[in-house]
Amino acid sequence: MTYSEYDLRSGYPHMDLIQRDLLTNIMADLMQRDVALQYTFDRAGDPWSREQLAAWMNTQQETPVLPDELHITAGAIPAIDQIARYSTKAGDIILVENPTFYYLISKLELNHCEVMGVPMEADGADLNALEDLCRQHGERISMFYCIPTYHNPTGYTYSAEKRRALVELAEKYNFTICEDSTYQMLYFDENDLPPPLIREFDTESGRVITAGSFNKLILPALRVGWIWGKTEQAEGIKAAKTAVTSAFMSQIVGELIVRDEMNQMLDTARKFYGDKYSLMVDALRANAPEWLQWVEPNGGYFIWLTLPEELTATDVYAATEAEGVTFLPGRNAFVRGDAPDRYMRICFAMQPDDVLVRGVEIMCDVLKKMPVTAG
Amino acid sequence: MTYSEYDLRSGYPHMDLIQRDLLTNIMADLMQRDVALQYTFDRAGDPWSREQLAAWMNTQQETPVLPDELHITAGAIPAIDQIARYSTKAGDIILVENPTFYYLISKLELNHCEVMGVPMEADGADLNALEDLCRQHGERISMFYCIPTYHNPTGYTYSAEKRRALVELAEKYNFTICEDSTYQMLYFDENDLPPPLIREFDTESGRVITAGSFNKLILPALRVGWIWGKTEQAEGIKAAKTAVTSAFMSQIVGELIVRDEMNQMLDTARKFYGDKYSLMVDALRANAPEWLQWVEPNGGYFIWLTLPEELTATDVYAATEAEGVTFLPGRNAFVRGDAPDRYMRICFAMQPDDVLVRGVEIMCDVLKKMPVTAG
Numbered sequence: 091m092t093y094s095e096y097d098l099r100s101g102y103p104h105m106d107l108i109q110r111d112l113l114t115n116i117m118a119d120l121m122q123r124d125v126a127l128q129y130t131f132d133r134a135g136d137p138w139s140r141e142q143l144a145a146w147m148n149t150q151q152e153t154p155v156l157p158d159e160l161h162i163t164a165g166a167i168p169a170i171d172q173i174a175r176y177s178t179k180a181g182d183i184i185l186v187e188n189p190t191f192y193y194l195i196s197k198l199e200l201n202h203c204e205v206m207g208v209p210m211e212a213d214g215a216d217l218n219a220l221e222d223l224c225r226q227h228g229e230r231i232s233m234f235y236c237i238p239t240y241h242n243p244t245g246y247t248y249s250a251e252k253r254r255a256l257v258e259l260a261e262k263y264n265f266t267i268c269e270d271s272t273y274q275m276l277y278f279d280e281n282d283l284p285p286p287l288i289r290e291f292d293t294e295s296g297r298v299i300t301a302g303s304f305n306k307l308i309l310p311a312l313r314v315g316w317i318w319g320k321t322e323q324a325e326g327i328k329a330a331k332t333a334v335t336s337a338f339m340s341q342i343v344g345e346l347i348v349r350d351e352m353n354q355m356l357d358t359a360r361k362f363y364g365d366k367y368s369l370m371v372d373a374l375r376a377n378a379p380e381w382l383q384w385v386e387p388n389g390g391y392f393i394w395l396t397l398p399e400e401l402t403a404t405d406v407y408a409a410t411e412a413e414g415v416t417f418l419p420g421r422n423a424f425v426r427g428d429a430p431d432r433y434m435r436i437c438f439a440m441q442p443d444d445v446l447v448r449g450v451e452i453m454c455d456v457l458k459k460m461p462v463t464a465g
Numbered sequence: 466m467t468y469s470e471y472d473l474r475s476g477y478p479h480m481d482l483i484q485r486d487l488l489t490n491i492m493a494d495l496m497q498r499d500v501a502l503q504y505t506f507d508r509a510g511d512p513w514s515r516e517q518l519a520a521w522m523n524t525q526q527e528t529p530v531l532p533d534e535l536h537i538t539a540g541a542i543p544a545i546d547q548i549a550r551y552s553t554k555a556g557d558i559i560l561v562e563n564p565t566f567y568y569l570i571s572k573l574e575l576n577h578c579e580v581m582g583v584p585m586e587a588d589g590a591d592l593n594a595l596e597d598l599c600r601q602h603g604e605r606i607s608m609f610y611c612i613p614t615y616h617n618p619t620g621y622t623y624s625a626e627k628r629r630a631l632v633e634l635a636e637k638y639n640f641t642i643c644e645d646s647t648y649q650m651l652y653f654d655e656n657d658l659p660p661p662l663i664r665e666f667d668t669e670s671g672r673v674i675t676a677g678s679f680n681k682l683i684l685p686a687l688r689v690g691w692i693w694g695k696t697e698q699a700e701g702i703k704a705a706k707t708a709v710t711s712a713f714m715s716q717i718v719g720e721l722i723v724r725d726e727m728n729q730m731l732d733t734a735r736k737f738y739g740d741k742y743s744l745m746v747d748a749l750r751a752n753a754p755e756w757l758q759w760v761e762p763n764g765g766y767f768i769w770l771t772l773p774e775e776l777t778a779t780d781v782y783a784a785t786e787a788e789g790v791t792f793l794p795g796r797n798a799f800v801r802g803d804a805p806d807r808y809m810r811i812c813f814a815m816q817p818d819d820v821l822v823r824g825v826e827i828m829c830d831v832l833k834k835m836p837v838t839a840g
Contacts, residue, residue, distance in 0.1 A: 100504075102503060102504050105499055108502055114492065117489065117492045117496075118492075121488060121489045121492075122485065124480055127480065127483055127685060127686050128478075128686070129475075129477050129686075131467070131468075164688070164709060167709050168708050171707040175575050196704060200550050202554070309502055311502050311504075311711040311712050311713035311714070312713075313709060313710070329571060332543055332546040332572050332575065333539055333546075333708030334539060334540050334542050334543065334688060336686040337686050338687075
């Protein structure tokens with residue numbers, strides 16, 4: 091597999107945001123620090139890194155985070171895997187938004203669980219459908235995996251009301267909410283902030299365990315993410331860890347916090363991706379056929395396109411790929427056996443401006459030639 | 466948890482072997498190489514790193530390795546977890562040597578499998594006992610995890626005959642051999658090499674999948690290991706991967722190979738640990754009570770001690786810990802419910818020479834005061 095000429099498919103960060111000199115400098119310093127090089131005794135991950143992470147998170151949110159509530163992981167995917175291993179047993183059901191982060195569906199199934207979808211709405215998962223599944227399947231439902239802010243792939247963000255109601259459902263039906271916070275901090279407009287993490291609506295029950303990652307912000311090859319649970323859950327979460335983590339890599343995050351670089355990096359990324367997002371939305375507005383619908387999330391990495399019923403994304407893909415433009419066919423992001431073929435996910439993060447705009451133009455030209463009945 | 470004054474417990478590498486300047490230099494170079502920084506398309510891991518790894522492995526062994534047979538992992542533990550996820554289903558049985566690498570027992574159980582022990586003998590696992598278990602449990606047995614060279618914790622090495630016979634058993638009873646090669650290259654005497662990897666006795670059946678790691682050799686915080694399977698297994702093994710790996714870290718290994726540093730590092734480590742091993746054996750010979758028995762493995766990290774029946778390692782631990790000396794109580798390394806308390810694992814890798822020798826002396830002084838009937 092390689093990149094296409096106009097790759098709007100890959101949800102990868104932009105290389106211009108990588109602070110190569112700063113990271114090289116930090117790495118050279120850490121190579122002289124024994125505790126960053128050796129194995130870490132504490133299976134929650136390097137204690138110093140967790141202290142810095144907690145201190146920084148406490149500047150970003152209302153609910154206090156304790157270092158003992160945090161676990162270092164090798165990114166969001168291993169974090170979610172670890173939470174699933176902690177929260178489920180063989181034969182259980184894991185609920186996901188439908189659609190969801192396409193890569194994770196089969197990974198969650200590795201836990202010998204059945205994965206079922208909950209329809210996604212503009213203000214978050216359809217909680218009536220979720221409750222129906224809880225009534226139908228009872229205790230077999232042990233986890234709900236969700237991406238509540240700038241959702242991948244739809245771009246939708248849960249309202250505060252839905253976050254609160256979801257926690258109440260988790261308490262009522264006794265399941266874990268595995269919250270993927272990957273895009274939580276990647277808003278483009280300071281006057282349009284997303285609601286707080288779902289974890290912040292649950293200070294007591296322990297029903298919400300949040301996963302996060304620094305790979306998209308700092309360096310994809312960093313492989314540092316985190317789990318935020320409750321202190322009482324720490325031993326159980328540690329026991330579910332198999333992806334051993336690197337103190338060296340997590341101390342890079344710690345150093346960026348200590349050196350007061352993290353917030354600047356975040357601000358730069360928000361501005362940078364906000365500009366890319368605007369470019370893509372403008373290119374869509376200027377070039378898309380009038381029947382094309384899309385979500386404008388104002389944060390995250392992706393724009394979600396909906397085709398009219400007479401088209402399939404499979405046919406569109408064949409036509410755009412021939413012109414060098416690729417996207418994620420939306421059906422890949424739906425739970426098996428329930429995959430409508432009317433959706434396309436395009437990413438504005440990775441490409442240079444000219445490739446991004448030209449890719450959207452070519453895609454729109456192709457779409458305009460597709461056989462759609464007027465009106 | 467912290468280190469004790471005379472920590473003979475931790476199976477960690479020695480910090481003096483870390484080539485700080487060389488690694489700092491390589492990292493600075495890689496920070497200018499985009500493909501080392503970005504996500505890796507190929508879920509087997511960075512293709513360039515796998516090519517270098519295959520080229521180097523082909524200088525170390527008889528059986529040719531293809532890059533497409535290799536998968537980059539975040540170390541041996543995630544590799545073994547990935548192999549287990551590929552090879553087992555819920556309710557299966559995973560066999561392990563008894564004793565085995567203590568940390569892995571509960572990790573293998575995370576796959577919703579039952580873990581059963583096969584007694585360990587001086588020339589490898591008791592294959593009669595293993596075949597009895599196969600006859601008794603049939604197809605439920607889907608994997609045998611083993612450390613055939615300088616076994617952790619016993620130090621035993623499988624004979625070539627047992628390696629061959631084990632592959633025949635795996636073919637006959639249809640299970641995967643998950644071979645942990647962590648210590649395979651860490652021999653101390655060029656005239657006393659271990660037999661080849663079990664993987665080399667199985668060029669056709671695909672019954673053997675080998676895991677290895679560079680963390681103990683290059684840098685514990687590196688988090689780079691590998692899986693060596695067959696090309697036909699590659700898609701299945703990739704599908705079982707959740708611990709996303711870092712192209713940056715795996716390209717450090719690639720650079721050490723390209724710069725022709727790997728073999729020198731290995732030679733240095735063999736000499737270094739061989740000297741530490743000799744120091745520990747000499748200290749045991751000079752100070753141990755005559756009733757203490759131990760294995761002299763001539764490779765690896767550990768010496769395995771056997772106490773007389775009238776003592777327990779639990780009592781010995783309490784007494785040595787009071788003097789600042791800790792070791793791994795052997796029973797931790799046995800499968801649950803079947804854990805004799807007569808064994809101690811001590812490690813010669815991590816400590817400076819003086820701490821190593823003084824630790825053994827103190828331990829032996831404590832042992833001599835234990836209530837053992839003469840003769």
